[in-house]
Amino acid sequence: MNIAIFTSGGDCSGMNPAIKTFVEECYMRDITPYLIYDGLEGLIDDSIKKAEHSDVSRIIYRGGTVLRSSRSKRFFEKEYRVQAYENLKRKDIKKLIVLGGDGSFRALDTFYNDFGIDFIGIPSTIDNDIYGTDYCLGVDTALNVIRRAIDEIRDTAASFKRAFVIETMGRDCGYLALVSALTCGAEVCIIPELEFDLQTLGERLKKEVQEGRNYAIAITAEGSNMSEKIEAWFETEIGLESRISKLGHIQRGGNPTVFDRLIASEFVINALDRLSQTANNHHAIVYTNGSFDFTDIDTVSSGTYTIKPQLLKMGQALCR
Ligand code: F6P
Numbered sequence: 001m002n003i004a005i006f007t008s009g010g011d012c013s014g015m016n017p018a019i020k021t022f023v024e025e026c027y028m029r030d031i032t033p034y035l036i037y038d039g040l041e042g043l044i045d046d047s048i049k050k051a052e053h054s055d056v057s058r059i060i061y062r063g064g065t066v067l068r069s070s071r072s073k074r075f076f077e078k079e080y081r082v083q084a085y086e087n088l089k090r091k092d093i094k095k096l097i098v099l100g101g102d103g104s105f106r107a108l109d110t111f112y113n114d115f116g117i118d119f120i121g122i123p124s125t126i127d128n129d130i131y132g133t134d135y136c137l138g139v140d141t142a143l144n145v146i147r148r149a150i151d152e153i154r155d156t157a158a159s160f161k162r163a164f165v166i167e168t169m170g171r172d173c174g175y176l177a178l179v180s181a182l183t184c185g186a187e188v189c190i191i192p193e194l195e196f197d198l199q200t201l202g203e204r205l206k207k208e209v210q211e212g213r214n215y216a217i218a219i220t221a222e223g224s225n226m227s228e229k230i231e232a233w234f235e236t237e238i239g240l241e242s243r244i245s246k247l248g249h250i251q252r253g254g255n256p257t258v259f260d261r262l263i264a265s266e267f268v269i270n271a272l273d274r275l276s277q278t279a280n281n282h283h284a285i286v287y288t289n290g291s292f293d294f295t296d297i298d299t300v301s302s303g304t305y306t307i308k309p310q311l312l313k314m315g316q317a318l319c320r
Pocket of ligand 1: 126170171252
C-alpha cells in the first residue's frame with residue numbers, strides 16, 4: 001500500500017514530528033510512504049517522492065514543515081485536480097494524510113468526491129479554531145512562544161512604568177489570547193468571543209494604579225481589532241504610558257514542545273490505523289475529551305469552533 005503525506009495552509013510547530021512518525025510507522029507496517037512537497041501546489045506539480053529515513057532525520061525538534069506549504073488557488077479548478085490525480089495514479093497512491101486547516105480538508109473532500117482518493121486530515125493550526133476538535137497541532141508551542149514573549153515584555157513594562165498591549169494571532173478566534181492572558185497574569189484580555197466594558201475595567205485599573213500598580217499587560221486577539229484603541233485608553237483613561245507589541249509570525253515558529261511532538265505522533269498513528277483498516281475515508285481526526293475520533297469533513301466545515309465555557313468564564317474577569 002502507498003500513502004502520501006503533505007502539509008497545507010499556515011505552517012505550525014509539530015508538523016515535522018508528524019512527518020517523521022509517518023515515515024517511520026509506514027516502514028514498520030510495510031506501507032510505502034510518499035512525501036508531497038509544497039502542499040496542494042506540489043500535488044498538482046508532481047513534487048512527490050518516495051520517502052527515505054534520511055528525509056526525516058534530525059527534524060523532530062524543528063518548527064515549520066520540511067515539506068513546505070502553500071495556499072493553492074489552482075486546486076479549486078478541476079483541470080488542476082485532474083493533473084494532481086494523474087500524478088498520484090502513476091505512483092499508485094490512493095490514500096493521503098494532510099496536515100492543515102478546514103480549508104485544506106474541504107479541498108481534499110472535493111478531490112475525494114472527484115476521484116475517490118481517501119484521506120485523513122490532521123487539524124494543524126496555531127489558531128485552534130477547527131470545529132469538532134478540542135486541540136489543533138501547534139497550539140501548545142505557539143502558547144509557549146507567546147508566554148515567553150509576555151514574560152520578557154513584563155520585565156521592560158515594570159522597569160519603565162508602562163502598559164503593554166500584546167497582540168496575538170488567531171484570526172477570528174480568541175483562544176491564543178485568552179489562554180495566554182489567563183496563564184501569564186495579564187490584567188486585561190480582549191477577544192472577539194467576550195464583550196468588554198472599558199468603563200468598569202478602567203475603574204478597577206485606576207484604583208490599582210492609585211494603590212501602587214506601575215505597569216499593566218493587556219492581551220488582545222488580532223480578531224478583536226482593538227490593540228490601538230486599548231493603547232490609547234491606557235494613556236488617556238488610566239494614565240499609563242503605553243506601547244503595542246504585535247507578536248506576529250514568531251508565534252508560528254519555534255521548536256515543537258513535548259506536548260506537540262507527542263500528539264503529532266498520536267494523530268499520525270491513529271490516522272494510519274484508520275487508513276489501513278477501513279475504506280471510504282474522507283474524515284478529519286479529532287481530539288475531544290482526551291481521546292481520538294474521526295469526523296466527516298461536512299461536519300467539520302459546517303460548525304464554528306467555540307472556546308469552552310469555563311475558560312470564557314475565567315476570561316470575563318479580564319474584560320469588564
Ligand atoms: O492561521 C494561522 C495564521 O497565523 C493566523 O493566526 C493569521 O491570522 C494568519 O495565519 C496569517 O497568515 P499569513 O501567514 O498568510 O500572513
